[in-house]
Amino acid sequence: TVSNTPYRLHKSYSHEGGIISPLLIHWPSMIQGSHRIDSPSHVIDILPTLMGASGAYYPKMYNENEIPEYPGKNLLELILPQEYETGNNGMEYERRTLFWEHIGNRAVRQGDWKLVAKRGEDWELYKIKSDPTEAVNLAKNYPEKVEQMSYAWLEWAKENYVDHGE
Numbered sequence: 644t645v646s647n648t649p650y651r652l653h654k655s656y657s658h659e660g661g662i663i664s665p666l667l668i669h670w671p672s673m674i675q676g677s678h679r680i681d682s683p684s685h686v687i688d689i690l691p692t693l694m695g696a697s698g699a700y701y702p703k704m705y706n707e708n709e710i711p712e713y714p715g716k717n718l719l720e721l722i723l724p725q726e727y728e729t730g731n732n733g734m735e736y737e738r739r740t741l742f743w744e745h746i747g748n749r750a751v752r753q754g755d756w757k758l759v760a761k762r763g764e765d766w767e768l769y770k771i772k773s774d775p776t777e778a779v780n781l782a783k784n785y786p787e788k789v790e791q792m793s794y795a796w797l798e799w800a801k802e803n804y805v806d807h808g809e
Contacts, residue, residue: 647663647664649776666684666718668692668718668722670696673696673723674722674723678721678722680718680721680722682721683739683741683752684716684718685715685741685743687713687714687715687741688715688716688717688718689715690713690715691713691715691716691717691718692715692717692718692719694717695717695719695720696719701713716739738754740752740753740795742795742796742799742800742803744800744805746762747761747762747763748760748761748762749796749800750796751792751793751795751796751799752771753792753795755770755771755772755773756768756769756770756771756788756792757769757770757771757777758788758789758792758793758796759777765782766782766789766792766793767780767782768780768781768782768784768785768788768789768792769781
């Protein structure tokens, strides 16, 4: 199991030690120099980013079946905003809500708030920008935030057929 010191826990968990990974993109004909993006991103962003790079399109139908819209965002909009004419400064990425689950470990991120729980354990709440190592659990200080975010996670889990043990 690999850990991302100094972050908490390790791979397979939804805490920062299990999820923080750099994404390196090498495309010298399009991207000059180096860029660092601090906006939250997720594995769901890889498909739209590759489609943006290749010019591929996402079909709306296949064999007369409607295909659901993909949930991710094209990260090239953050690296090359002039190419996409978005004027996007990353705020759309900062404001979006991300949900995930892996082997019962679950999390939701809304802006600076992150709600996370190990399989079968209570939710923990963190202000991720000021506490990236998840050292201070704020769940008892903000029970309404825990309730709101855990409800959103449960709705996402139901919509996405996530086995959440209930």
